[in-house]
Amino acid sequence: MRTTIELNDPIYKKIISTHGKRNISNTINDILFRYFFKQKKKDLFGADPWLKKTGTKNLRDEHDRNF
Numbered sequence: 545m546r547t548t549i550e551l552n553d554p555i556y557k558k559i560i561s562t563h564g565k566r567n568i569s570n571t572i573n574d575i576l577f578r579y580f581f582k583q584k585k586k587d588l589f590g591a592d593p594w595l596k597k598t599g600t601k602n603l604r605d606e607h608d609r610n611f
Contacts, residue, residue, distance in 0.1 A: 559571050559572070
C-alpha cells in the first residue's frame with residue numbers, strides 16, 4: 545500500500561545516513577513492524593491465571609505487626 549508520511553528532519557537525516565535513500569520504506573516498515581508486533585517476554589506471571597502482578601504498597605513493615 546502506498547501512502548505519504550511526513551518525517552521530522554533529524555529522523556529523515558538519520559535514516560538517510562544509515563540506510564540510504566532507496567531503503568526509506570523498508571527501514572520504516574521494519575521499525576513499525578518491530579514496534580507493533582514485538583514478541584512478549586515470557587515470565588512466570590503469565591503461566592497460571594491466578595498469578596497476577598501486584599504492587600508493594602499493601603505490604604506491611606515489620607513495625608506494623610502487633611505482638
